[in-house]
Structure formats: structure tokens, C-alpha cells
Amino acid sequence: ETGVTQSPTHLIKTRGQQVTLRCSSQSGHNTVSWYQQALGQGPQFIFQYYREEENGRGNFPPRFSGLQFPNYSSELNVNALELDDSALYLCASSPRQGAGYGYTFGSGTRLTVV
Amino acid sequence: AQSVTQLGSHVSVSEGALVLLRCNYSSSVPPYLFWYVQYPNQGLQLLLKYTSAATLVKGINGFEAEFKKSETSFHLTKPSAHMSDAAEYFCAVSPGNTPLVFGKGTRLSVIA
Numbered sequence: 001e002t003g004v005t006q007s008p009t010h011l012i013k014t015r016g017q018q019v020t021l022r023c024s025s026q027s028g029h030n031t032v033s034w035y036q037q038a039l040g041q042g043p044q045f046i047f048q049y050y051r052e053e054e055n056g057r058g059n060f061p062p063r064f065s066g067l068q069f070p071n072y073s074s075e076l077n078v079n080a081l082e083l084d085d086s087a088l089y090l091c092a093s094s095p096r097q098g099a100g101y102g103y104t105f106g107s108g109t110r111l112t113v114v
Numbered sequence: 115a116q117s118v119t120q121l122g123s124h125v126s127v128s129e130g131a132l133v134l135l136r137c138n139y140s141s142s143v144p145p146y147l148f149w150y151v152q153y154p155n156q157g158l159q160l161l162l163k164y165t166s167a168a169t170l171v172k173g174i175n176g177f178e179a180e181f182k183k184s185e186t187s188f189h190l191t192k193p194s195a196h197m198s199d200a201a202e203y204f205c206a207v208s209p210g211n212t213p214l215v216f217g218k219g220t221r222l223s224v225i226a
Contacts, residue, residue: 004157033213042118042204042216043158056213090157092214099146099208100165107157 004029004093004106012112013081021076021109023091031094032074033103034066038087049074050097078111086113116141116207120217128225133192135220137179137205140186147188148206148214149179158204164188175199200224 005024013019025032031050035043045058049068063079072093078085088110092103121136139145146165150158162173169181179190188205202221206214 006157035214035216040219042206042218043214045213045215048213058213092158098211099148099214100210102160102163103214104160105150105158110155 004091004104006089006091006106006109008109009107010110010112012114015081015083015113017081018077018079019081019111021078021089021091021111023074023076023093023106025072025074025091025093026104029093029095029104030072031097032068032072033092033094034074034076035090035092036060036087037090037108038084043090046076055097081113083113086111116145116209116212116215118205118207118215118217120203120205120220122220123218124221124223126223126225127195129197130194133177133190133195133199133222135190135203135205135222137188137190137217138186139188139205139207141207141209143209145207145209147179147181148208149173149177149188149190150204150206150216152202152204152219154201161190161203195222195224197224197226 033048034046037043048056052068067075088108090108091106117140119138148163149161162171164181172178205217
């Protein structure tokens, strides 16, 4: 079984630009969550998608948006990039909603905003 | 609201010594608890999880953790540290149908 794959692995963008990060869920997983991990910090929840609908959101502004596709892959879009958006972005998939089923994390996308 | 406190941002042990990483949580309902490990420039790998079954949970790579409700703790231990255990460790909590809330992490260094 394949795990969670994220692309690209690294990205450099200029302040004010827009970025799209991609995530392929583990086979059989229909729930995807995105987390932001700033340097030296623990991951912070951005939002979660279940069957193509957003069903949970953390304390992030609307310029952070996402999509989930019928094959359960997902995108994270960030508009009007700010320097503080520089972080490791982690995608996690789960076979169902609910923490008891466990989450499988990808290796992340390192975003640097200059 | 849920929260996690990891005591000690950096822990250093000698190779072969006991590893103890501390985690205390706050949750309004019985929680699910997790320990993840992160190696440099990598994502998170699940070490173990507590889902209300046995209070002593065994994980991968010789790690285990004990859920103590009275102390609201879920400390991670390993009897004998290896050099390969050097990494960042994160404790996380979720009451169930909500996302994971992570602690700030503890960096483990292993000295030869």
C-alpha cells in the first residue's frame, strides 16, 4: 500500500504570490487534513476534508483554502503569501473521520516566502 | 478545548540510558493520545497511540507510553536509547471527532 505523498517537496515564493500544494492520500483513506508547522513548533491544524467537503477549520484566514477531489487527493491553496507563511506544510490522511482511526502523514512541503 | 504540554524542549541522554519524554494533556472528554517522531526534513511517523484500550501502549522501535488519567499524562519511555532515536518527538491529543492538537515538541539528543 502506498503512503501519503506530497508535492513539491520544496518551494520558494515571493510575498504576495499564490501557491498550490498537493497531496495524494493513502489508498482507501477518504479524510484529509492539512497542518502548518512553523520552525521549532508543533503542527497547527489548518482544515480537514471529508468526501470533498471541508468539515473542520483551524484558526487560519480565508486566504488558506483547499480542495478534495473524487479520488480523495487534495490541494492546499494560499493566496497573498506573507513571510510568516514560511513553514513545513503537512498533509495527513485517515481511513475515516475521527482520531481513533489514526492519521498517516506525508513528508511535507517546505515553503519559503521571501 | 484540548491542549498538550511537553515538558522540556530538549532532552539529552547517553546511549543505552533510559529515555523519558513527558506529555501532559487537557481534554474535556476521554481523549485519544498519540506520539509521533520527526526526523530532520521529514514528516511525522506514528510511534504509538492510545485509544481507550490498555493503558500501557507499546509502539514501534521499543517505545511505550502509559496513560494515567489521574495525572492527565502520557509519558513516552524507552529502556535503552540508540543513536538512531535522536529526533523531534511530538505528543498529540484529540477527543475523537476533532483534529489533532500537538505539543511544541521535544528534541531528543543521544550522546555516544
